Amino acid sequence: xxxxxxxxxxxxxxxxxxxxxxxxxxxxxxxxxxxxxxxxxxxxxxxxxxxxxxxxxxxxxxxxxxxxxxxxxxxxxxxxxxxxxxxxxxxxxxxxxxxxxxxxxxxxxxxxxxxxxxxxxxxxxxxxxxxxxxxxxxxxxxxxxxxxxxxxxxxxxxxxxxxxxxxxxxxxxxxxxxxxxxxxxxxxxxxxxxxxxxxxxxxxxxxxxxxxxxxxxxxxxxxxxxxxxxxxxxxxxxxxxxxxxxxxxxxxxxxx
Amino acid sequence: xxxxxxxxxxxxxxxxxxxxxxxxxxxxxxxxxxxxxxxxxxxxxxxxxxxxxxxxxxxxxxxxxxxxxxxxxxxxxxxxxxxxxxxxxxxxxxxxxxxxxxxxxxxxxxxxxxxxxxxxxxxxxxxxxxxxxxxxxxxxxxxxxxxxxxxxxxxxxxxxxxxxxxxxxxxxxxxxxxxxxxxxxxxxxxxxxxxxxxxxxxxxxxxxxxxxxxxxxxxxxxxxxxxxxxxxxxxxxxxxxxxxxxxxxxxxxxxxxxxxxxxxxxxxxxxxxxxxxxxxxxxxxxxxxxxxxxxxxxxxxxxxxxxxxxxxxxxx
Numbered sequence: 001x002x003x004x005x006x007x008x009x010x011x012x013x014x015x016x017x018x019x020x021x022x023x024x025x026x027x028x029x030x031x032x033x034x035x036x037x038x039x040x041x042x043x044x045x046x047x048x049x050x051x052x053x054x055x056x057x058x059x060x061x062x063x064x065x066x067x068x069x070x071x072x073x074x075x076x077x078x079x080x081x082x083x084x085x086x087x088x089x090x091x092x093x094x095x096x097x098x099x100x101x102x103x104x105x106x107x108x109x110x111x112x113x114x115x116x117x118x119x120x121x122x123x124x125x126x127x128x129x130x131x132x133x134x135x136x137x138x139x140x141x142x143x144x145x146x147x148x149x150x151x152x153x154x155x156x157x158x159x160x161x162x163x164x165x166x167x168x169x170x171x172x173x174x175x176x177x178x179x180x181x182x183x184x185x186x187x188x189x190x191x192x193x194x195x196x197x198x199x200x201x202x203x204x205x206x207x208x209x210x211x212x213x214x215x216x217x218x219x220x221x222x223x224x225x226x227x228x229x230x231x232x233x234x235x236x237x238x239x240x241x242x243x244x245x246x247x248x249x250x251x252x253x254x255x256x
Numbered sequence: 257x258x259x260x261x262x263x264x265x266x267x268x269x270x271x272x273x274x275x276x277x278x279x280x281x282x283x284x285x286x287x288x289x290x291x292x293x294x295x296x297x298x299x300x301x302x303x304x305x306x307x308x309x310x311x312x313x314x315x316x317x318x319x320x321x322x323x324x325x326x327x328x329x330x331x332x333x334x335x336x337x338x339x340x341x342x343x344x345x346x347x348x349x350x351x352x353x354x355x356x357x358x359x360x361x362x363x364x365x366x367x368x369x370x371x372x373x374x375x376x377x378x379x380x381x382x383x384x385x386x387x388x389x390x391x392x393x394x395x396x397x398x399x400x401x402x403x404x405x406x407x408x409x410x411x412x413x414x415x416x417x418x419x420x421x422x423x424x425x426x427x428x429x430x431x432x433x434x435x436x437x438x439x440x441x442x443x444x445x446x447x448x449x450x451x452x453x454x455x456x457x458x459x460x461x462x463x464x465x466x467x468x469x470x471x472x473x474x475x476x477x478x479x480x481x482x483x484x485x486x487x488x489x490x491x492x493x494x495x496x497x498x499x500x501x502x503x504x505x506x507x508x509x510x511x512x513x514x515x516x517x518x519x520x521x522x523x524x525x526x527x528x529x530x531x532x533x534x535x536x537x538x539x540x541x542x543x544x545x546x547x548x549x550x551x552x553x554x555x556x557x558x559x560x561x562x563x564x565x566x567x568x569x570x571x572x
Contacts, residue, residue: 002358005355005356005357005358008355008356009352009354009355009356010352012351012355013341013348013352016344016345016348016352017341017344018343019343084341088339088341088342089336089339089340090339090341091339092301092304092306092335092339093335093340093353093396094356095304095306096304096305096306096327096328096333096335097327097328097356097357098356099304099305099321099324099327255301255307255308256306256307
């Protein structure tokens, strides 16, 4: 079984269903539009900010504000890519064609990750430039220290969110169950844990909080996060790896 | 050639497939018969490496399924016609399967033509009727031009024209020297297509025989006789050297007898007959007898010993 054959097959699969197009377009539109809106609002608010707030004003990070919502579309993309196979019963046809389950899963995830990466990077750059345009005099330049890293990091962050979802969906198989766990996890639980002081120390090791550190250029004043931007992305990478490993082990063990 | 050896699958405490050993040979259609829930689909999934056997072994041309390079070129299977992403077109569905096994794109057009779906090749599969879905599943099975073909209940839900098409297809595939393995819960269907018969019930092998043998052994013909002069007739028949079996409801059954001869014999001795009818035990009855003890889901009826045989069975 040549891996290139399986990769080509998975590319045909992913490009031939409508959900790929609408989930990814939604991620692009929501991330950029919300980022622009919040950038515009921040520009108007800047003059009424305290000195302290102005010191930690991070125009790059503000232009990525749309990702908090846009990442949900990336989660749906990641979940559907995998769970479509199960909800339709296609998985049996697929595994009869490719009985090497590891090649099957890794090819599928490689193709979906590649596509997500291209879309996420484009989204991140667009969100940055359009967001900065909204910020007017308070904008950051792409050449400023740390800014390019943050913009590329934004693309990596969104990609990793999608890959994490693929791993979770492989373990859970059901699209409803996967979304039912991932959506509140990223949208509510992580935010709550991160904002309550007692759980803050735990919360910052969650994949999205650790990963989003890469998008910060200006460190908040009272920040005592024990990892840097790449360290945070590394923590997120470990979560993703764990989800993928869990999915792979279960896929190999289970009856299809 | 498919070889099963001691194939066993246990789900929790329940034996779905119990120590199956048989061989599916090339050049003929082998029918895989059993009531619903007998373990046919589970057996087929294990043949394709989808379910892992609890014990035992399946080999396709001497190899395990996952050792086959480009398996679709060895064995093509129709398990569940609905196992298709409804949002994908028929062409793309077949294309992704073809690509995964290095089968050229031109072959996709060929099989679409074979099953008569060329006109709807670009349509989404969710709009397909049951018959069209079945044809798409068969196209996928034929894709790699495999030497072995496997169909799980291929005629379920098809119209007469579709049923006829599938029967002809299976026979022609076997005539080309391929191995054709087809499951069904209907004996009548098997009698029309299969050359060889493997019967299972509750996961156990009940029969592995040629269709001709099965028919010869199980289709008993007899004459049913009813008379108010029972003792008199028994004497007459006994004198003539005819063996009689007592049937229920006061009727007598004469095995292998001719109705004409019996009628003349009775007339000569002045015995009144109320019924004189030639009977043929159907293959369906023979199959029911064979599987009666192993039937898992008895239909609830007033006669508990006679299970209903038909569409009202729950698919297991």
